[in-house]
Amino acid sequence: MQTSSLSQLATDRNKKNMKAAVYRSHSKDPRQVVRIEDIDVPKIKSHEVLIKVDAAAYNYNDLWGIWGEPIKIPLPHISGSDVAGTVIEVGDDVSKIRVGDRIVSHPNLTCRVCYQCTSGREYDCSDRLVWGFQTGPLWGGFAQYTHLPEVNVVKLPDSVSFNDAAAISMVGMTAWHMLVTRAGIRPGQTVLIMGGGSGMGIAGIQIAKLFNCDVIATAGNKEKMDKCIKLGADYVVNHREDGWHRKVREITNKLGVDVIFEHIGKTVFPQEVGLLKMGGTLVSTGATTGYDSTIDLRYLFFRGINLLGATQGTKAGLEEVISWVSKGKIKSVIDTVLPFSNMVEGHVKMADSQLFGKVLTTPQRL
Ligand SMILES: [Zn+2]
Incomplete structure (x- = not known):
């Protein structure tokens, strides 16, 4: 020094x-x-x-x-x-x-x-x-x-600025916990990142791409949709438009998705559950549009889906995120x-x- x-x-x-x-x-x-x-x-x-x-x-x-x-x-x-x-x-x-x-x-x-x-x-x-x-x-x-x-x-490694570190810490740790620790994402899976333009979604898109997943992001307006693609999302859909979930299904050739990264809540939850593949996983960390949602329970047992909750994350997860930021693979x-x-x-x-x-x-x- x-x-x-x-x-x-x-x-x-x-x-x-x-x-x-x-x-x-x-x-x-x-x-x-x-x-x-x-x-x-x-x-x-x-x-x-x-x-x-x-x-x-x-x-x-x-x-x-x-x-x-x-x-x-x-x-x-x-x-x-x-x-x-x-x-x-x-x-x-x-x-x-x-x-x-x-x-x-x-x-x-x-x-x-x-x-x-x-x-x-x-x-x-x-x-x-x-x-x-x-x-x-x-x-x-x-x-x-x-x-x-x-x-x-x-x-912090010297290559990570104070601004970048403060900007990524909570959202990076939480998104890492959702996708890596809870949902256990694997390379090649199809991952739906809801609210890709939010702080959480920005981290979620980048982590899913780090695992070489096919990423479908959603956003609420054109400007945010364009930014999701720039961040690395392969496809983007406007979740405020009627039939948004049908567009996601078309993108997957009607196969559905392996993992859903969810924090929006009741306005989208029932449709999301219908988008999961057999044995697919939805992981939720919030419900900004409301928490009293309903789902068709037949999806739960006939398709053997996993509905997971997540809040915050671990210090080890934060250390992993900071390490990827230092390598330029996750950007604040x-x-x-x-x-x-x-x-x-x-x-x-x-x-x-x-x-x-x-x-x-x-x-x-x-
Ligand atoms: Zn304790």
Whole structure:
């Protein structure tokens, strides 16, 4: 490390105050409650690291926190689950991470002791909290400095920028978990990526292509459809048009698909189930259009299909995604980077379905 950056780290370590995006009450309009405040730099516990945050990405979780729905969260609150930056201090019990390491956050806080955690299913830990969403008071990523347990950070290769790391972490980890860990995709399969223009879909298309699958993506408008093809999808269909599922079936020569990557919910779910091949797999991680869906149960037993759920993912999965990003095989797609002084606009943008890629803010650049 160069002398200049060492002295910069020392300066950062001695800082007592920082700017953070704080809200102290709930509102449907983030502009009413989220304020940039000067607060104390957090103190770390012995198993934690202190991080100088360079880039932080937005997620829908952040909006749920600000709304106070569907679950209650600690107040006052700092949102933000995806950050990338530099470690500037480590606790006495930290063993693998060093001051100066470039890292990205792994936002699943779990016990690491229970049966689920020790059998590789940390996402099923009954103590699991999503950092920045369920944690606090004042413990999240939209701040100039933050802290995490050593086990919740992943080292970044020099070739992966802070912006790219923050943009890919949550969606990359979740999409990897859905397709690789849960659905077990194999080369040559036909994979239907629903909502290919969303953050999740952008990661899903690229992971399915990494496995040499034939990818049919869906999107809600022409612009996003074109972008799905540029990302590597072999075919694209508009899921807002009547009969979209018949178009998918035609593309497969009426054979159906092996795997469906689903997060849209009730407006498409019944049709999706009818598109699966015998023994095919649908993996779902959300339901933005509604969760009270119905299906024709005959598909379930006559065709022996698998309906799987998935939420978040593993730290190991995140490490694999970062490794593929460093090789240029998975690319982060960034829609907007906002200065921190205007970070509240990122929350407003998240409600905009025209986004293509992640929204970021840069807490060191006001
Ligand atoms: Zn556990």
